[in-house]
Amino acid sequence: MNARAPGTADSARVRRQTGSLGRRLVLATLGFCLLFTLVTVGVRTWSAWHKSLAAMNAELVLIDQVFQSNLAKAIWEMDSDALQTQLDSVARAAPIGRVELQIIRAGRAPEIIERQRAVQPGDHRAPRLRHPLTYEPYAGARETVGELTLEGHEGVLWERMLAEVTDIVITQVIQSLLLAGLIMWMFNRSVTLHVRRIARHLTALAPENLDQRLRLDRSPRRRDELSLLEEGVNSLQAKLSAYLERQHQDEQALAAHRDRLAELVEERTAELRAANVLLEELSRSDPLTGLSNRRHFDELKDVEFRRAMRLGQPLTVLMCDVDFFKRYNDHYGHAQGDACLRAVADTLRSVFARAGEVVARLGGEEFVVLLPGVEAESAYRSAVHLQKRLAERELPHAASAVSSQVTLSIGLAAFDLQAMDHFDQLLRRADEALYRAKTRGRDCVSD
Ligand SMILES: Nc1nc2c(ncn2[C@@H]2O[C@H](COP(=O)(O)OP(=O)(O)OP(=O)(O)O)[C@@H](O)[C@H]2O)c(=O)[nH]1
Numbered sequence: 001m002n003a004r005a006p007g008t009a010d011s012a013r014v015r016r017q018t019g020s021l022g023r024r025l026v027l028a029t030l031g032f033c034l035l036f037t038l039v040t041v042g043v044r045t046w047s048a049w050h051k052s053l054a055a056m057n058a059e060l061v062l063i064d065q066v067f068q069s070n071l072a073k074a075i076w077e078m079d080s081d082a083l084q085t086q087l088d089s090v091a092r093a094a095p096i097g098r099v100e101l102q103i104i105r106a107g108r109a110p111e112i113i114e115r116q117r118a119v120q121p122g123d124h125r126a127p128r129l130r131h132p133l134t135y136e137p138y139a140g141a142r143e144t145v146g147e148l149t150l151e152g153h154e155g156v157l158w159e160r161m162l163a164e165v166t167d168i169v170i171t172q173v174i175q176s177l178l179l180a181g182l183i184m185w186m187f188n189r190s191v192t193l194h195v196r197r198i199a200r201h202l203t204a205l206a207p208e209n210l211d212q213r214l215r216l217d218r219s220p221r222r223r224d225e226l227s228l229l230e231e232g233v234n235s236l237q238a239k240l241s242a243y244l245e246r247q248h249q250d251e252q253a254l255a256a257h258r259d260r261l262a263e264l265v266e267e268r269t270a271e272l273r274a275a276n277v278l279l280e281e282l283s284r285s286d287p288l289t290g291l292s293n294r295r296h297f298d299e300l301k302d303v304e305f306r307r308a309m310r311l312g313q314p315l316t317v318l319m320c321d322v323d324f325f326k327r328y329n330d331h332y333g334h335a336q337g338d339a340c341l342r343a344v345a346d347t348l349r350s351v352f353a354r355a356g357e358v359v360a361r362l363g364g365e366e367f368v369v370l371l372p373g374v375e376a377e378s379a380y381r382s383a384v385h386l387q388k389r390l391a392e393r394e395l396p397h398a399a400s401a402v403s404s405q406v407t408l409s410i411g412l413a414a415f416d417l418q419a420m421d422h423f424d425q426l427l428r429r430a431d432e433a434l435y436r437a438k439t440r441g442r443d444c445v446s447d
Contacts, residue, residue, distance in 0.1 A: 025183065025184065025187050026180055026183070026184040026187075029179070029180045029183045029184070030176075030180045033176030033177070033179055033180050034176065036176065037169075037172040037173060037175075037176045040168075040172050041165070041168050041169055041172050044168045044172075045161075045164075045165050045168060048161065048164040048165065048168065049161060052157060052160050052161055052164065053125075053126075053127055053157075056095050056126060056127050056152040056156075056157060057127040057129070057152070059093075059094075059095040059152075060095060060096070060127060060129040060150045060152060061129065063090060063093050063095075063096065063150060064129055064131050064148065064150055067086055067089065067090050067148075068131065068133055068148060070082070070086050071083065071086050071087070071090075071101065071133055071146070071148060072133040072134060072135040072145050072146070073135060074086055075101075075103050075133065075135070075145040075146050076135040076137065076143075076145055083101075083113070084113075087099060087101060087113060087115050088115065090115070090150070091115035091116075091117060094153070094156060095152050095153055095156055095157075096117065096150060096151070096152070096153055097116070097117055097126055097151045097152055097153035097154055097155070097156070098114065098115070098116045098117070098149075098150075098151040099114065099115040099116075099148070099149070099150060099151075100112060100113075100114045100115075100148075100149040100151075101113045101114075101133075101146055101147075101148055101149075102146050102147040102148075102149075103145065103146045104144060104145060104146050104147070110146075117153060124151070124154065125154065125157065126151060126152030126153060126154045126156075126157045127151075127152045128149065128150070128151045128152070129148075129149070129150040129151075130147060130148070130149045130150075131147070131148050131149075131150075132144050132146070132147050132148075133145050133146040133147060133148050190218075191226070193217075194216045194217075194218065194226050195226075197214075197216060197217070198214060198216075198229060198230070198233065201214045201233070202233070205237070207244055210237050210240055210241040210244065211237075211241060213234050213237070214230055214233045214234055214237075215230075216230050283295065283296075284296035284299075286345075286360070286361040288338055288341060288342065288345075288361070289341060289342050289344075289345030289361050290345065291345050291348070291349065291359050291360055291361045291367070292358060292359065292360035292361075293360060293361065294360065294361075294362050294363065296360065297358065297360035297362065297368060297370070300358050300360075300370065301358075301370060301423045301427075302423060304356075304358070304370055304372045305415070305422075305423040305426070307372065308372065308415050308417075309417065309421075312417060313372065313373050314373060314374060314375045314376070314414060314415060315370070315371070315372055315373075315374075315414070315415035315426070316370075316371040316374050316375070316376055316378075316379035316412065316413070316414045316415070317368060317369070317370055317371070317412070317413050317414075317426055317427060317429075317430040318368065318369040318371070318379060318382075318383050318386075318410050318411070318412055318430065319366070319367075319368055319410065319411040319412075319413075319427075319430040319431055319433065319434040320344075320348070320366070320367040320368070320369065320383075320386070320408050320409070320410050320434075321365060321366050321367075321408065321409050321410075321434055321438070322340070322341070322344060322365035322406060322407075322408060323397075323400055323402055323403075323406075323407045323408065323409055323438075323442040323443055324397065324399060324400045324401060324402075324442075325337065325340075325364070325365040327397075327399035327400065328340060328397055328399055328400070328406070330399065331397075331398055331399035340395060340406055341361075341365060343393060343395055343406075344365075344367065344390065344395075344406065344408070345359075345361065345367070347386065347389050347390045347393060348367055348369065348386065350389065351382065351385060351386045351389055352369050352371070352382070352386075356372045356373065357369070357370070357371055357372070357374075358370040368427075368430070369382075375414070376412065376414035376447060379412055379414070380412055380445060380447065383410045383412060383445040384445055386408065386410070387407070387408055387410070387443070387445070390405075390406065390407070390408055391405060391407070393405075393406075401442075402441060402442045402443045403443055407442060407443035408443070409434060409437040409438050409442045409443060409444065409446075410434065410437060410444070410445040410446070411430045411431060411432065411433030411434025411435065411436065411437055411445075411446055411447070412430065412433050412445060412446065412447040413426050413427075413429035413430035413432075413433055413447065414426075414447075433446045433447050434446070
């Protein structure tokens with residue numbers, strides 16, 4: 001229940017680490033107020049000192065005015081008791097520290113009577129008043145009878161100053177503390193609170209909540225640096241949000257382009273693969289008849305020959321050649337010759353359609369049949385069957401010397417494991433057999 005949210009803990013830690021603008025301002029204000037207090041106390045003390053001196057001086061003048069006539073009269077009348085009483089009264093007055101009365105009598109040395117309430121320091125700062133005493137026994141007969149010296153009481157002066165200075169210091173310190181407190185409170189209310197709010201807002205900002213505007217808890221009518229900062233943060237958020245939105249859209253567009261590109265590449269790859277397959281087929285087939293061409297035949301013959309050698313299986317080759325094809329061309333034309341070759345190829349394809357059997361056109365009117373796993377006798381029967389199937393097609397050959405129809409001469413050769421180690425030897429034998437078939441009068445199978 002007491003667990004605090006991580007955000008709160010973080011912000012508290014950050015606050016501890018970063019300190020406070022308000023506290024710094026208060027310290028600065030306190031420092032300034034202390035200096036101000038010292039200066040003010042100094043000035044006010046100096047002023048109070050002079051006022052105290054003036055006040056004490058005024059008191060001495062008053063005392064002098066009150067007692068001078070009575071003292072002068074007592075001296076004139078040589079009333080010693082009255083004189084002593086008057087002097088005691090003067091000396092008892094609060095601001096008086098010392099009273100000195102000098103009595104002047106003609107023909108006698110001056111007599112000095114002194115009253116001192118406290119020991120006055122040598123460095124005397126209290127005011128001093130010296131005043132001649134005159135007496136006028138009758139009008140127009142004024143006579144100097146003595147001189148009165150009044151000295152202010154040093155202790156009273158300092159006591160008064162101490163009270164004054166204490167008052168000054170207390171009022172100044174209270175003023176300064178109140179001022180500092182007021183500044184701190186105002187600064188905290190008007191600045192620090194809002195700066196903390198901005199800091200919390202910025203700390204919590206993430207791409208997902210960029211649309212949450214910063215709102216300071218104060219009157220929107222106030223226009224100052226904080227409102228500029230608030231507007232700046234909101235404007236920055238809006239720009240950042242728009243930028244991220246644009247970036248997101250760009251990324252989506254890019255992803256769509258990438259997908260489309262991948263599709264295109266896949267399509268093109270499939271087309272290329274199909275074209276390659278076609279090319280491969282074309283490179284292996286004879287364009288006129290669609291049978292395997294010599295190149296494909298050369299690839300297959302070695303494979304079959306090696307298998308026959310390895311497994312000791314039979315392998316037979318039939319070399320087939322259209323009889324008097326030059327004459328056919330001459331008689332029916334080259335185009336008809338091509339059609340004839342296609343018909344012969346179709347017949348070959350239909351006869352040798354089992355898996356593994358290979359029929360190829362080696363060139364011109366010459367065809368070859370490769371029969372893996374087929375013995376010579378069986379191959380011979382197949383060759384005769386081929387001739388029969390071709391005859392059934394009744395392809396006319398008016399220029400032939402052996403038949404009225406197109407015929408084939410076929411040379412047969414079988415693989416001999418003892419005598420052969422290369423396919424060309426087998427092919428040569430088939431060629432030789434074909435030659436024999438030709439020389440035997442054509443339209444026959446020779447081995
Ligand atoms: N129409 C056509 N004729 C071709 C093609 N390739 C070769 N020929 C012709 O086939 C003929 C082959 O003639 P030869 O090699 O003298 O053989 P032949 O006339 O059949 O005589 P024998 O083989 O002895 O019976 C030539 O006239 C070639 O021009 C082809 O693709 N189309």
